[in-house]
Amino acid sequence: MLTGMSPQTSGDAGQLPSRRIADAVRELITSGELAPGDKLPSERELAHRFGTARNTAREAIRLLTEEALVTPHHGKGVFVREKQRLFRWGNDRYSRKTYRETGLTPFRLEMQRQGKAASIQAVAIDRVTPPLDVAERLNVSPDEESVLRRLNEYHADDEPVQLVTTYVRWSEAEGTPLAEPKTGPGGIYGRLEDKGHTLTTGRDEITARMPTHAEAQFLQTPSGVPVLDVLHTSFDQNGEPFEVSRFVHRADRSGLVYNFPIEN
Amino acid sequence: MLTGMSPQTSGDAGQLPSRRIADAVRELITSGELAPGDKLPSERELAHRFGTARNTAREAIRLLTEEALVTPHHGKGVFVREKQRLFRWGNDRYSRKTYRETGLTPFRLEMQRQGKAASIQAVAIDRVTPPLDVAERLNVSPDEESVLRRLNEYHADDEPVQLVTTYVRWSEAEGTPLAEPKTGPGGIYGRLEDKGHTLTTGRDEITARMPTHAEAQFLQTPSGVPVLDVLHTSFDQNGEPFEVSRFVHRADRSGLVYNFPIEN
DNA sequence: GCATACAAGTGGCTTAAACCAGTTGGTTGC
DNA sequence: GCAACCAACTGGTTTAAGCCACTTGTATGC
Structure with missing residues (x-):
């Protein structure tokens, strides 16, 4: 699962590590590989996969949260936001x-x-x-x-x-x-x-x-x-x-x- | 200047340190002691005054930025947002x-x-x-x-x-x-x-x-x-x-x- | 006089480690 | 069977330290 998410994939473009992680996860969401309601890998897991400190993975998640793409739940995980009817x-x-x-x-x-x-x-x-x-x-x-x-x-x-x-x-x-x-x-x-x-x-x-x-x-x-x-x-x-x-x-x-x- | 800003001032209420700093600065802004366009104390200065790590002062500023009360400028400082005419x-x-x-x-x-x-x-x-x-x-x-x-x-x-x-x-x-x-x-x-x-x-x-x-x-x-x-x-x-x-x-x-x- | 260089300030980002707090599911003891 | 407990996960926050990039004013050299 989540095969698309590896540090080397796609245009890294000399970006910041936190940006790279955020971009990779965003791509998974927009491509549909991560559907609304799905749980993201944990902060620690993301950090390990991309070879960064946990804080950096955390910063990536903060960026996605600010874009309202994901929403974290204390003790449970970070989840892809459901699209709500207006x-x-x-x-x-x-x-x-x-x-x-x-x-x-x-x-x-x-x-x-x-x-x-x-x-x-x-x-x-x-x-x-x-x-x-x-x-x-x-x-x-x-x-x-x-x-x-x-x-x-x-x-x-x-x-x-x-x-x-x-x-x-x-x-x-x-x-x-x-x-x-x-x-x-x-x-x-x-x-x-x-x-x-x-x-x-x-x-x-x-x-x-x-x-x-x-x-x-x-x-x-x-x-x-x-x-x-x-x-x-x-x-x-x-x-x-x-x-x-x-x-x-x-x-x-x-x-x-x-x-x-x-x-x- | 900025006499109102000290750790003990007002209801700390057992809050988190980052929250306490944010509250203190917000109070200075709403009270008018810090006017639109004014520069906040630097992150390092805030951290020192409140006896926290720089990252904690930084987190406080992030909270205020999210509220759109202040806006940081790389290399210059963090400034109180101007109220713009709509x-x-x-x-x-x-x-x-x-x-x-x-x-x-x-x-x-x-x-x-x-x-x-x-x-x-x-x-x-x-x-x-x-x-x-x-x-x-x-x-x-x-x-x-x-x-x-x-x-x-x-x-x-x-x-x-x-x-x-x-x-x-x-x-x-x-x-x-x-x-x-x-x-x-x-x-x-x-x-x-x-x-x-x-x-x-x-x-x-x-x-x-x-x-x-x-x-x-x-x-x-x-x-x-x-x-x-x-x-x-x-x-x-x-x-x-x-x-x-x-x-x-x-x-x-x-x-x-x-x-x-x-x-x- | 003027341009260049530099030093000292600012925020921006990352690391590494620790502890706290909420959640979950399995184990233990009755 | 069931309740209580506990271990192992999750994110939340903080510390302390370092290096980078941008900005500003001052000192230097011509």
């Missing part, structure tokens, strides 16, 4: 039409499509001073406790999928079900509609970055996997922003889809 | 209205907005067998040389910004200016309109991932910086797809913005 979120996420037709929220709909059990856990509902970018978009003070924050964790079959933090103005949330765990029929948008805000247009601002420690812990991202950070702003019939949410997704499990008309 | 690309990217009003393509417009010189370099124009995802979206065979590929590199002030690969069906491109470096007035979309395809709707599918080696080389991404991968499909007045492009952006320099109406 969850897809798009600008139909807010469409009330979909909801009327299926009776499901966008998250539960996507989970059902993939045959997974959806569960949502409320982590915090509190009054806070908003982050700068949220304050700018909601037109509130970044120096006072001017917003209500609702932090939720979303799971698919108990596997963490996304972190969502929703912000609305405290002046509009105070004393309403918005500040309660149960927001009532139509959810948050239902209560905001009571306040005269009809969801009319949305804006999503998307960046990608490496997760913070806390995010990595919750999302269980293997190293080498970034997060998609979506800052959503909801505008009402008057073009006034009334709600901001931040979605943090595992990038290896989530994709975003936007369909839009193009003006001529 | 280039912003959105679904107005394809609007012909913007083009008519300014006479600028979306890329040149964004560069002008930031006072940078735009330059676009054609890397390849050739007939190829399409990647699977492109073949699916264009409804062509993934096993033949069924598409024309145009690969371009975009720079801002000679700094690499994005890689764009555009695919159109070979059957429609053959013998037309689409296969030439100069595509003529209105660009690619102009020629495709000649073929009866009026750009009517677009779809962007967005993922994030770590860059391949080749991408990292061109985009000069520091380690710990992912890329945004946008697969765009253009649909004509009949809802038929006629062009697919893949945009690869440095995530630390680019953001995406989508504005969309919400159906009630």
